[in-house]
Amino acid sequence: MSRFSQRNRRATVVLEAAAPTPTTPVASIQCFGGNARVSWTDTDPAGTQWELERQIDAGGFNLISYDSALLFDDGLVFCPSGSTSIEYRVKRALPTPSSYSNTVSLTGTFTGTDPAATPVLALECSSGDVMLRWSETTPTFTTMSIERKIGAASFAQIATRGTGVYEYLDTAVACPSAGSVVQYRVRRTAPTVSSYSNIVERPAA
Numbered sequence: 001m002s003r004f005s006q007r008n009r010r011a012t013v014v015l016e017a018a019a020p021t022p023t024t025p026v027a028s029i030q031c032f033g034g035n036a037r038v039s040w041t042d043t044d045p046a047g048t049q050w051e052l053e054r055q056i057d058a059g060g061f062n063l064i065s066y067d068s069a070l071l072f073d074d075g076l077v078f079c080p081s082g083s084t085s086i087e088y089r090v091k092r093a094l095p096t097p098s099s100y101s102n103t104v105s106l107t108g109t110f111t112g113t114d115p116a117a118t119p120v121l122a123l124e125c126s127s128g129d130v131m132l133r134w135s136e137t138t139p140t141f142t143t144m145s146i147e148r149k150i151g152a153a154s155f156a157q158i159a160t161r162g163t164g165v166y167e168y169l170d171t172a173v174a175c176p177s178a179g180s181v182v183q184y185r186v187r188r189t190a191p192t193v194s195s196y197s198n199i200v201e202r203p204a205a
Contacts, residue, residue: 025050025090029104036077036106038088040070042098048203049094051122051133055087056110063135063166066093066122066198082109093124094203095176113137119144121186123200125175130202132168134186143190148173151180160189176203 027040038052052072053061065072077086087105092098117137124131132146146168147155159168173182182202188194 023092024099025092025101027088027090027101027104029088029106031079031106031108032073034078036074036079036086036088036108038072038074038090038104040090040101042070042092044092044096044098046095047092049092049123050090051093052088052090053100055089057085061087061089062137063120063122063133066120066200076111076113077106077108078111079106079108082107084108084110086110093122095125097124097126118195119186119188119197121184121197121200123184123202125203126169128174130170130173130175130182130184132170132184132186132200134166134197136166136188138188138192138194140191141188143188144186145189146186147184147196149183149185155183155185173202176205178205 023043025040025042027038029036029038031037040050049066049068050070051063052065054064054074055061064074084107085105086108087103089100089103091100120135122133124133134144136144140163142163144161145157146159146161148158148170149155158170161168183199185196185199187196
């Protein structure tokens with residue numbers, strides 16, 4: 001009589017957590033001290049930098065702030081008096097870019113742009129590369145200089161961009177990365193020369 005033996009086999013099941021759904025900031029607006037105050041919440045606890053954009057009378061959104069704060073007081077917008085339509089939207093830039101938030105708006109007085117104003121620079125990681133975006137209150141600018149600094153080296157120009165171009169993709173630098181500290185800044189060099197923008201830094205992995 002044949003004897004059969006049966007071995008019990010234990011199957012190991014590995015349960016993988018579903019990837020978290022990217023969150024989008026939620027913005028709100030109020031008049032505070034005579035100026036527009038925009039604030040937002042973000043359910044991503046790892047968020048470190050946000051980009052805030054403003055639109056005047058449907059003229060197109062422009063970057064006005066790149067900061068770690070969840071609040072911005074717009075000193076160029078007076079409210080509640082005035083008849084200008086002013087809108088804002090925000091998105092998380094680092095460490096994981098988000099979609100734009102809801103758009104918030106008010107009617108107020110916009111004091112205008114300063115032709116000598118300094119550009120505002122923002123940084124995002126885009127498909128493993130560094131994406132730079134900037135604002136410019138002088139729409140007739142003809143040259144924007146982009147500079148990069150790696151480690152202890154000095155800032156050096158890596159590219160220029162002309163009228164109507166407000167972004168630059170640096171494919172030579174991985175983003176994020178645990179390598180050397182990499183920083184960027186921009187400035188308008190024609191037709192007038194501006195001060196340097198804020199400095200932005202590539203995030204660590």
